[in-house]
Amino acid sequence: MIVVFLGPPGSGKGTQARELSQKTGLLHISTGDLLREAVKKGTELGKRAKEYMDRGELVPDGLMVAMIEEVMPPEGGFILDGFPRTVAQALALEEMLQRHGKELSKVVLFEIQEEDVVQRLSGRLTCSNCGAVYHKVYNPPKREGTCDLCGGKLFQREDDREEVARKRFRVYQEQTQPLVEFYKRRNKLISLNARENHRLVSQKLLEVLKDGG
Numbered sequence: 520m521i522v523v524f525l526g527p528p529g530s531g532k533g534t535q536a537r538e539l540s541q542k543t544g545l546l547h548i549s550t551g552d553l554l555r556e557a558v559k560k561g562t563e564l565g566k567r568a569k570e571y572m573d574r575g576e577l578v579p580d581g582l583m584v585a586m587i588e589e590v591m592p593p594e595g596g597f598i599l600d601g602f603p604r605t606v607a608q609a610l611a612l613e614e615m616l617q618r619h620g621k622e623l624s625k626v627v628l629f630e631i632q633e634e635d636v637v638q639r640l641s642g643r644l645t646c647s648n649c650g651a652v653y654h655k656v657y658n659p660p661k662r663e664g665t666c667d668l669c670g671g672k673l674f675q676r677e678d679d680r681e682e683v684a685r686k687r688f689r690v691y692q693e694q695t696q697p698l699v700e701f702y703k704r705r706n707k708l709i710s711l712n713a714r715e716n717h718r719l720v721s722q723k724l725l726e727v728l729k730d731g732g
């Protein structure tokens with residue numbers, strides 16, 4: 520089974536992908552992490568990607584697909600998290616999978632409204648020392664402003680500020696809407712209400728993936 524997770528920052532799709540991977544053994548390929556790793560390790564593809572990043576340019580779709588190709592398991596399935604985001608990327612991915620005699624099984628869309636995302640993200644606090652993440656309302660630290668795990672100081676990431684969160688959401692929507700239509704036409708799309716609580720979403724996720732095979 521090859522599954523794509525689609526959803527805005529703050530929809531919880533990354534966490535769900537990690538959990539699903541643990542439960543099912545599907546490999547979780549987070550393209551953000553994949554890119555960072557490749558650059559850090561200085562792999563051939565990582566070096567090429569870095570050249571673009573150093574110039575402040577986007578890493579080309581073909582290069583991202585090549586990185587996925589490099590890590591995807593020859594047998595067995597995987598979850599793609601963070602890619603594709605555009606129709607062009609979806610086509611590049613499709614072509615690569617075809618070359619390996621593979622096909623995308625399902626695309627799960629984590630649906631959530633702008634207000635919900637902003638509320639989630641703008642309440643998020645990150646530990647400056649160990650990177651642990653808290654939430655002012657849903658998951659507050661025991662002592663205000665202090666990390667439970669390491670005693671580090673908590674701060675709000677630039678990305679999580681309200682204006683930035685709104686902007687990211689709108690960029691996501693604009694980019695992804697055509698992609699949603701694209702996968703709908705191919706009968707691959709499953710929508711999940713990502714506003715519901717974490718456990719319910721992960722239950723539903725297992726159900727819909729079982730149904731769809």
Ligand SMILES: [Zn+2]
Nearest residue numbers: 646649666669
């Ligand atoms: Zn900490």
